[in-house]
Amino acid sequence: MNEPNKNDKKSSLWKSLGTGLAVLAGLIVYAYGFQITKIDLEQLRSERRQESLVRVTRALAQPDIFEYEQVSEAFTAPVYVTCPADGGIVEAPDTSGPYVTVTPSCAEPGEIVTVEGFKFVPNSSGPVRFVPGSDPTNVVELGNDTATTDADGSFSVGIKLPKRPSDEAQFIRVTMRRNVGTPMFTQTARETWNKIIETVFLALLATTLGTILAIPLSFIAARNLMKSVRSPLTSIALSLLGWPLGIAIGYLLVSWVGKLSVPFAENIPVNVLFVALTPILASLGLRWSLPEEETSKPSKTTQTLRLIVLFVTVLIAFYGLFQLANLAINVGLLGIAGFGSLAFLGNFLFQLGDIIAITTPVLGGLATGSALSSFLGRTGQRASEKLAPGAIRLLNILFATLAGATLFGLFGRLVEWLYQIGQPTYVLWGPLIVGGLLGLALAVTTKPKDTLSTGLVIYYVTRTVLNGLRSVEALVMAIVFVIAVGIGPFAGVMALGLHTIVSLAKLYSEQVESIQPGPLEAIQATGANRLQTIIYAVIPQIVPPYISYTMYRWDINVRMSTIIGFVGGGGIGFLLQQNINLLNYRAASAQMLAIAIVVASMDYISSVLREKYV
Amino acid sequence: MLQVKNLTKIYDGGVKALNNVTFDAPKGQFLAVIGLSGSGKSTLLRCINRLIDPTEGQILWNGEDVTAANPEEMRRIRRKIGMVFQHFNLVHRSKVLTNVLAGRLGYVNPAWSLLNRFPKEDMTKALQQLERVGIADKANQRADELSGGQQQRVGIARALMQDPEIILADEPVASLDPVLAHSIMKHLEEINKKDGVTVLCSLHFLDLVHRYADRVIALNEGKLVFEGLPSEIDDKKFKDIYGRDAERVG
Known part of the structure; x- marks a missing residue:
C-alpha cells in the first residue's frame, strides 16, 4: 500500500509544480497584454485629460434636443470709475422688479467690484458689460454667461473694472436671457x-x-x-452543362420578349390590358399543362403538347411581367409629378417597376437554366437506367469531360475578369484542359451505374x-x-x-x-x-x-x-x-x-x- | 402480391439489420411481423417502400421490381403503399386536415403543392376519411393538440388517402395503452377485411398477433426464424424467436 502512496505524492508534487508554471505563464501573458494595450493610469491622473473628460461627459449628459425661444432684457447699475469727490453716491435701485447693484459703487480701474442681481428668473444667465458714460456704444465685454442666477433668482459676481476712468457715472449692464414659451426641437x-x-x-x-x-x-x-x-454521373454532367446553356438561352429569350413590349411601353391602357390579361391566360395555360392530379401516365403526344403550352404560357407570363414593370414605371412617374406629399408612393412604384424590368431577364435566365438542367439531368438519369454499361461509360466520358471543361472554363473567365491576366494559356486553355481531364478521370474511375452524392x-x-x-x-x-x-x-x-x-x-x-x-x-x-x-x-x-x-x-x-x-x-x-x-x-x-x-x-x-x- | 426475395441490409457501420429474408404477402392478408427490438422489423418495413435502400435482394410488388425503380416510378409505387408509424409522425404544427391531405401528395402535381393547393375532391375525401376513423370534429385543430390515440387515427386517415393496396404498419400501437391499442388495431382490421387492403404490421404483443393476424413472420437478428399461423407459435417456437431467457407475458 506504500508504493502507490509514494506515487501519489510524486504526482501531486508534479501537479502543483505544473499549476505554478501555468499561473506564471498566465501572469506573463497578461503582463505582455498590458504592454501591448498600453495600459497607463498616469494618463487618467493628468489634469488636462481630466478637464476634457469632465467637459465631454457633461456635454454628453446634455443631448442637444430641446431649445427655447429666448428673450433678453438688460439691467444697468451705475458705477464710478475713480471715485469722485462726493464718494460716488448712487440712487437706490427700484427693487419692485429685477435689479442689479454694484458694491462698492466706485473704485479705481483694475479693482474688483461685486455685481449682484436679485429677483431674476432662476437658472438664467447672460453677459455682463461695462458701458462707458460718454460713449454708450463702445461697450467693454466682461464675459459671456458671467451672470448666472441661482435657484432664488439672484447672482453675485466679481468684476474687474476696465481702464476707462471718467468723471461721469458709468454703467454695468447685465443682459439676462430667459427661455419663454414651450420647448422646441x-x-x-x-x-x-x-x-x-x-x-x-x-x-x-x-x-x-x-x-x-x-x-x-x-x-x-x-x-x-x-x-x-444522389445521381448518376451522366445526369450530373448533363445538368451541369444545362445550367450555363439554359441561363444564356433564357436571358436572350426573355430579353427578346422584353423588346416586344417596348412599342407599347408608355401606353398605360395597353399596359393595364396586358397586366389584366396575363394572369388569366397564364392560369388557363398552367391549369391545362399542369393537371392537379393524375392517376395514369399521359401519352407522349399529350406530354409534348403540354410542354409546348407550358413554354408559351411562361413566355406570356414574362411578357406580362415586362408590361407590369412598364405600368408601374408609368404610374410611378405620374405619381411623382402629381401626388404632392405622397410622391414617395409614386417613387416606390417607379423603383419597383425598374427592379422588375431589370430582374426579369435574370429571372428568365435562372428559370430556363434550372429547367434545362433538370430536364437534361432527368434525361441522363433515364439513359443511365436504360443503356448498357459500356454505352453509359462512353456517354459519361463525353459529357463529364465537356462539363468539367465548361465549369473550369467559366471559372477561368471569372479569374480573367477579376485579375485581367490576359494570357489565354492560363485563363482559357489551361482551365479547359484541366477541367476536361478531371471530368475524364471522374468518368473513367466511376462505375457506370454508380451514383455520386451530388x-x-x-x-x-x-x-x-x-x-x-x-x-x-x-x-x-x-x-x-x-x-x-x-x-x-x-x-x-x-x-x-x-x-x-x-x-x-x-x-x-x-x-x-x-x-x-x-x-x-x-x-x-x-x-x-x-x-x-x-x-x-x-x-x-x-x-x-x-x-x-x-x-x-x-x-x-x-x-x-x-x-x-x-x-x-x-x-x-x-x-x-x-x-x-x-x-x-x-x-x-x-x-x-x-x-x-x-x-x-x-x-x-x-x-x-x-x-x-x- | 408482395414478394420479398433474399433481402439483406447492411448499414454503414457494418450492422447487418436484415440477413437474407424471403417471404410473400398475398393480396388481402393481414401479416404480422414479430421479433425483439432491434431484430430488423422496422428496417424490413422501410425497405419495402425504399425509405431505406436494401443492400441486396429483390422486392417485387405486383410483379414490379421496387428495388430497381427510378425516382418517378418510386413515386407511383409509394403512393399505393400506405404507412403507419409507431410515433405517428404527424407534422405537429399543421392542421389535422393538412396532415390527412398530405396522403395525396403522391398524386398531386408538385407545381400545385408550391401553392399549397389540393383538388376539391381530395378535401371531401379527407373529411370522409376523418369521419371513418371517428375524429371528423378535429379536422381544423393542430395535430399536436390531439391525444396519442387520436394522432394515430390521423396517421391511418393519411394512409387511407393514398387509396393504398397495402399498408405497412410499424408497431402502430406500441406507444398506446391497451384499450386504445385495440381500437387502432380494429381500424386496421376493418380496412383489411372491408377494403381488401394487405396489411403488413409489426407487433410486440402476442395476444394482438393471435387476435388480428392471418399469418406471422418472425425475425431474430435480421434472420427469418418463423413463418406460419399465429396458432403455431408454441413454447419452443417462442424461445426461438425471443431467445432462451424470454418468458411469455401476454
Whole structure:
C-alpha cells in the first residue's frame, strides 16, 4: 500500500509544480497584454485629460434636443470709475422688479467690484458689460454667461473694472436671457429624427431582402436534406452543362420578349390590358399543362403538347411581367409629378417597376437554366437506367469531360475578369484542359451505374461560400457597395442584406438539420417528391425558429445600421461620426440617445412578438 | 402480391439489420411481423417502400421490381403503399386536415403543392376519411393538440388517402395503452377485411398477433426464424424467436 502512496505524492508534487508554471505563464501573458494595450493610469491622473473628460461627459449628459425661444432684457447699475469727490453716491435701485447693484459703487480701474442681481428668473444667465458714460456704444465685454442666477433668482459676481476712468457715472449692464414659451426641437434633433427613421427602414429592407434569399439557401445548406441526393454521373454532367446553356438561352429569350413590349411601353391602357390579361391566360395555360392530379401516365403526344403550352404560357407570363414593370414605371412617374406629399408612393412604384424590368431577364435566365438542367439531368438519369454499361461509360466520358471543361472554363473567365491576366494559356486553355481531364478521370474511375452524392458536394460548396462571406464584416461589405452604388442608405441596405443572407442561411440551415425526422419520413412515404417533402414536412417545423431568428437578425441589423454610416452606408452613423469629428458632443449625444432608444425598443418589441408567435 | 426475395441490409457501420429474408404477402392478408427490438422489423418495413435502400435482394410488388425503380416510378409505387408509424409522425404544427391531405401528395402535381393547393375532391375525401376513423370534429385543430390515440387515427386517415393496396404498419400501437391499442388495431382490421387492403404490421404483443393476424413472420437478428399461423407459435417456437431467457407475458 506504500508504493502507490509514494506515487501519489510524486504526482501531486508534479501537479502543483505544473499549476505554478501555468499561473506564471498566465501572469506573463497578461503582463505582455498590458504592454501591448498600453495600459497607463498616469494618463487618467493628468489634469488636462481630466478637464476634457469632465467637459465631454457633461456635454454628453446634455443631448442637444430641446431649445427655447429666448428673450433678453438688460439691467444697468451705475458705477464710478475713480471715485469722485462726493464718494460716488448712487440712487437706490427700484427693487419692485429685477435689479442689479454694484458694491462698492466706485473704485479705481483694475479693482474688483461685486455685481449682484436679485429677483431674476432662476437658472438664467447672460453677459455682463461695462458701458462707458460718454460713449454708450463702445461697450467693454466682461464675459459671456458671467451672470448666472441661482435657484432664488439672484447672482453675485466679481468684476474687474476696465481702464476707462471718467468723471461721469458709468454703467454695468447685465443682459439676462430667459427661455419663454414651450420647448422646441433643435435642428440637431430634427436631423437625428430623419436619420434614425432612415436607419430603421434600412434595417427593415436589409432584413427582408436577406430573409427572402436565405430561406432557399438554407435548404441546400442542410445536411439532412442533401445527404440523400444522389445521381448518376451522366445526369450530373448533363445538368451541369444545362445550367450555363439554359441561363444564356433564357436571358436572350426573355430579353427578346422584353423588346416586344417596348412599342407599347408608355401606353398605360395597353399596359393595364396586358397586366389584366396575363394572369388569366397564364392560369388557363398552367391549369391545362399542369393537371392537379393524375392517376395514369399521359401519352407522349399529350406530354409534348403540354410542354409546348407550358413554354408559351411562361413566355406570356414574362411578357406580362415586362408590361407590369412598364405600368408601374408609368404610374410611378405620374405619381411623382402629381401626388404632392405622397410622391414617395409614386417613387416606390417607379423603383419597383425598374427592379422588375431589370430582374426579369435574370429571372428568365435562372428559370430556363434550372429547367434545362433538370430536364437534361432527368434525361441522363433515364439513359443511365436504360443503356448498357459500356454505352453509359462512353456517354459519361463525353459529357463529364465537356462539363468539367465548361465549369473550369467559366471559372477561368471569372479569374480573367477579376485579375485581367490576359494570357489565354492560363485563363482559357489551361482551365479547359484541366477541367476536361478531371471530368475524364471522374468518368473513367466511376462505375457506370454508380451514383455520386451530388447533394453533399452542393452542401459543402454552399457551406464554404456561406462561411467565407459571413466572416466578412458588413462594414467591409458596405465599403464595396458604397463604391458600387454610391454613398447613401442603398449601399447600406445591400451590405447589410448580403450579410443577413449568409448569416441567416447558416442559422436557418442548422434549424433544418435539427427537425424531427419522423414527419419527413412519413411525407416521403406517401410518394411526395423532394419539393413537396420540403413544403409539407420541413417548412411547418421550422416556422417558429425562422421567425425567431429573423427578428433577432432585424435587431442586429438595426444596431449594425447605426454604424454602417461610418463608411458612407447611410443611416444615423454618418451624422454621429460627423459630430464626433467636429467635437460637437452635445449633438453626438442626441444621436447616441436616439440609437439607444431605438435599439432598446426593438429589443422589447421583438421579445414581445417572439413570445406571441413562436 | 408482395414478394420479398433474399433481402439483406447492411448499414454503414457494418450492422447487418436484415440477413437474407424471403417471404410473400398475398393480396388481402393481414401479416404480422414479430421479433425483439432491434431484430430488423422496422428496417424490413422501410425497405419495402425504399425509405431505406436494401443492400441486396429483390422486392417485387405486383410483379414490379421496387428495388430497381427510378425516382418517378418510386413515386407511383409509394403512393399505393400506405404507412403507419409507431410515433405517428404527424407534422405537429399543421392542421389535422393538412396532415390527412398530405396522403395525396403522391398524386398531386408538385407545381400545385408550391401553392399549397389540393383538388376539391381530395378535401371531401379527407373529411370522409376523418369521419371513418371517428375524429371528423378535429379536422381544423393542430395535430399536436390531439391525444396519442387520436394522432394515430390521423396517421391511418393519411394512409387511407393514398387509396393504398397495402399498408405497412410499424408497431402502430406500441406507444398506446391497451384499450386504445385495440381500437387502432380494429381500424386496421376493418380496412383489411372491408377494403381488401394487405396489411403488413409489426407487433410486440402476442395476444394482438393471435387476435388480428392471418399469418406471422418472425425475425431474430435480421434472420427469418418463423413463418406460419399465429396458432403455431408454441413454447419452443417462442424461445426461438425471443431467445432462451424470454418468458411469455401476454
